[in-house]
Amino acid sequence: MRFDILTIFPDMFAALTRFGIVGQAVKGGKIEINVVNIRDFSDKPHFMTDDRPYGGGEGMVMKPEPIVRALQSIPKVPGNRKVILLTPQGQLLEQSLARSLGTLAQLILVCGRYEGVDERIRSRYVDMEVSIGDYILTGGEIPAMVIVDAVSRLVPGVLGSERSALEESFEDSLLEYPQYTRPPIFQGESVPSILLSGDHGKIRIWRRTQSLQKTLERRPDLLKRASLSEEDRAILEELKQRPSTSATTAGRSKSHDTNDLDGLA
Numbered sequence: 001m002r003f004d005i006l007t008i009f010p011d012m013f014a015a016l017t018r019f020g021i022v023g024q025a026v027k028g029g030k031i032e033i034n035v036v037n038i039r040d041f042s043d044k045p046h047f048m049t050d051d052r053p054y055g056g057g058e059g060m061v062m063k064p065e066p067i068v069r070a071l072q073s074i075p076k077v078p079g080n081r082k083v084i085l086l087t088p089q090g091q092l093l094e095q096s097l098a099r100s101l102g103t104l105a106q107l108i109l110v111c112g113r114y115e116g117v118d119e120r121i122r123s124r125y126v127d128m129e130v131s132i133g134d135y136i137l138t139g140g141e142i143p144a145m146v147i148v149d150a151v152s153r154l155v156p157g158v159l160g161s162e163r164s165a166l167e168e169s170f171e172d173s174l175l176e177y178p179q180y181t182r183p184p185i186f187q188g189e190s191v192p193s194i195l196l197s198g199d200h201g202k203i204r205i206w207r208r209t210q211s212l213q214k215t216l217e218r219r220p221d222l223l224k225r226a227s228l229s230e231e232d233r234a235i236l237e238e239l240k241q242r243p244s245t246s247a248t249t250a251g252r253s254k255s256h257d258t259n260d261l262d263g264l265a
């Protein structure tokens with residue numbers, strides 16, 4: 001899969017291509033990331049990419065000509081592609097959208113700045129507008145990184161195990177169950193004994209119960225769109241009858257407070 005990112009700050013993406021799972025995917029040839037500097041397509045001698053808005057008002061608006069030239073410079077790869085504008089007005093990025101975008105061969109991400117881009121770019125060249133949340137950022141670069149990270153990890157071969165992507169939070173509209181590793185006892189808190197039992201059937205049920213409980217307590221709205229089995233519904237009914245307790249406290253053998261952080265400063 002190929003990502004083409006249009007930005008006036010290309011250096012911001014250096015870390016994305018060098019580190020972590022995305023960096024490994026780039027090195028391994030699983031994905032390709034091409035960062036395009038919009039300034040390279042602006043007019044000499046000043047190389048301006050923005051100008052004052054018609055009608056007055058505060059701020060500056062990104063000019064259409066450099067963006068169009070940058071878009072026209074990008075080679076098409078075989079398969080479907082979409083041009084996405086990162087904007088607070090766009091469709092909210094959720095896991096289902098990430099999965100849909102992951103089926104494409106090419107994503108072109110246009111990073112807006114200032115007060116946004118000229119409306120003629122939006123109306124003539126953009127296939128989709130995407131937002132990563134209901135808040136305002138200084139530009140589209142960080143949202144573009146979020147999309148690259150969320151989508152690239154769904155490309156076959158990027159993760160070490162395909163189950164890793166399937167079992168994580170939001171993949172089935174549920175939050176993920178608690179995770180533990182060595183040592184078995186840390187600061188007096190024990191790993192839940194069920195995870196040490198070797199009984200994979202009981203471990204599966206425990207994990208599903210914890211996932212449902214955490215979702216019920218923290219994000220009950222997700223349950224409305226989750227695909228729940230009869231077993232899941234029975235577990236939920238039982239959980240609703242219990243006193244409210246946090247799923248993440250399941251293995252604790254003693255209480256903790258902020259004094260646990262003493263001496264770490």
